[in-house]
Amino acid sequence: MTKTTSPLAFVDSFDDERTGLPGIDLPWLKTLRRDGIERFKGLGMPTPKLEAWKYTRLKPLEDTSFQPVTDEDGMAALDHVPSLLPDPGGRPRLVFVNGRMRPNFWIEGDLPDGVHLDCLRDVLLRAPDWAESYIGSLTGEDAAALVQLNTAMMDTGFALRVDPGVIVETPIEVVYIGGLTDRPVAYFPRNLIVLGEGAQATVVKHHVGMGVGAYFANAVTEIDIAQGARLNHYEVQAESRDATHLGAVNVRVAKDATYDSFTLSIGGRLSRNEVSVRLEGQGAHAGVNGAYLMRGSEHCDNTTRIEHLAPNTSCREIFKGVLDDQSRAVFQGRIVVNREAQGTDGHQLCKTLLLSTGAEIDAKPELEIYADDVKCSHGATTGQIDETALFYLRSRGIPEALARNLLVQSFLGEALEEIADENIREAFTNKVLHWLPAACFLSEEWRDA
Template identity: 50%
Template sequence: MATMTTTYSTRGADPATAPAFLAPLDHLRSGLPGAALSWVRDLREQGRERFAAVGLPTVRNESWRYTNLRDLGKLTFQPAVTADSDACFDVLPTVRPEGHGPRLVFVDGRFRAELSSTEGLPAGVELLSLATALTDHGDLVGDHIGRLAAADDRPLVALNSAYLADGPVLRIPRGVALAQPIELVFVSVGAEGRATSFHPRTLIVAEAGSRAVVVEHHVGCGTGTTLANHVAEIFVGEGATLHHYKAQREGGAAFHLSHTAATVAKDGCYDNFILTLGGRLSRNEVVSTLAGTDARTHVSGGYMVRGNQHADTTTLIDHAQPNGTSREVYKGVIDDTARAVFQGKIIVRPQAQKTDGHQLNRALLLSDTAEIDAKPELEIHADDVKCSHGCTAGELDDNALFYLRARGIDQETARGLLIGAFLAEAMEEIAEEPIREAFHSLVAGWLEEKR
């Protein structure tokens, strides 16, 4: 029988790259938060050992065949130090017109209490930094951290665990519905003349029957090279709904790597949308496991790259129980010499009968040197299912362009209209209107920059 592949192979790893990434740990380890907790020490040590054994993935690793981390491996990263991160910000990104509400701000991976706020949160909702949680409430996160994002087969998750220190923690108690979105702001600053790395860990626990909207902003300021190596673990309880939106607008010298693992219990819904605009090299891995019956997940996004940007979207929808529904809609726009990668896999386990899975990825190439590599995969082990995927690549429709030009619309405006319309199909997947509007204006800004 064929092996059921649920994990990425570590074949094609490069242990030689490990020491440079792990060296700074020696000075750091004792000073990291939660050093008194044995499970934290174990998790860090396992991560360190695992990464030391495999190093960065190479293109010989099937999951990384289209994304080469060679440039990353050549750099020597220093962990962010507090002094570098004291830069000030006039305006932090937000989707709230009024500008205030609950939010956590992280600068180079470190929590910044003076920029954060928990105002307006109902009683019982916990929103705090992981560093605080590890120091003051170790039991709060001990049951969840490290449970979803397995380090065995993902070297970058292992590296994240080795450096486990800070990141947002959110727990929404049973039956609580949050009225306003919670914003998580990650600012990459870095430092001139050297490369800075940080490894935030996000934990979201939405207990049974709860409902919340979380919006992540990833922005860059400063010109130093940065590596943000994010891992998020997300637990969606029975009948709970979590909308999780992310806009990534890091700077041109930023490496943005992110692994999000979500598990959805019976009747729960996990809704993820990622808009990728920034970064020199970015990779968003989303793994959504439908672990209970009648669970739903939407995993969608838009990626827009130009210059010599590289954006990788890698998703895995794991239908582990019957009656699950999954839906994926991705749209990509690739210009100049940029390259985009889409790898989407749907697994339907033998017991996951009556699964309904749908995936769509469409890419638009705007230049002669742009490239798209796509690998939409289905792995089906149950017979009574409906699964489909569609994948297309092409350029702007000449007829549509001509139609607009014939009505006196200039070339650039016409192209902008068509690109916006092309992306709209993905943007429609954002259920929350204010957030959809905010993301729309980010797209409009991107189009504007081109002109």
């Protein structure tokens, strides 16, 4: 039996001509991949010596030797697609299994003219020049190690391009299914979302584990939102309990444009969502919100960086977490206000509810302000279930387990309210309700609250 100490042994034998890699015949991409692997090797896997990785250790990954996915892994039998939204109907939906797009589950949907939705492989075939101008444009050459790794290894992903002025009413769902293999695999989605001036779209990403084995997903999403455009970007991370999910989202928001996001983390042994938003034009707005619900020995890290680079930009950041058993969470929220960004309005809040004495949260809000005329608030709190409220509910006949559920739901409500789209808010609330212990007590009306 051979034992390896590097979790991603195949990185050492990196091969940019490996069969199955998208865009292998594109010279610029080959260069990009080679640069990526060189930089990754130079930086190495992040360790707690780095300030940004002080609370999240990747060391446990070393016990597993991950292999790149093959076409065969991507063809794993699937009897249903775990859509977040009920009845896809005419809703566009892309489905990936272990990083391979499954055409038979693809619903093109009734997208208006001027909307281009493709998987990465196809976009590299059909619009290589367009892809070249965006891939890596937001992450930059000095990106962190895991982004470099993704740049080198990108083997899947999607690209959404919405032409100027086009408004997409229906949410576009992208489902990434992991697991369903007989050995630990790794895959590397690279996603692009580009909205033209005044365009609007809603993208819902669902990362979901269906098997039982370990796998490693390292995703990077680059988002460019032009003047006056709006992107609603919602994500559920429900990877299986042995999975590792390391995701990075890099966003550029132009004048009067809006980036509005919500990330719900309810799975994965180890997960990290790193969001970096640059508010580059006057009046740009970012909503970076989320909730994390962890149990067992799960670990979830939300690390965000919102940079105000132009006057009168605003951000709102609400994260709420519920931690049970021995689970751990990390919240690192940095808001940077540049000298030019006068009139910035920023609000950040991170609240965590600990359901067990063994659970732990490390919360680190950071404000870096270089302008004078700025309104910025932040807060981080940690608490337990309010015993008086619990007694109040129980004294009305509500059994303890159900009473606790109601209080957890009540606690998370403040974050879930940030989801502007009603259907998606309901779908996410539903996910939360089914995460809760004693979900068997649930009655439909809870959702009305």
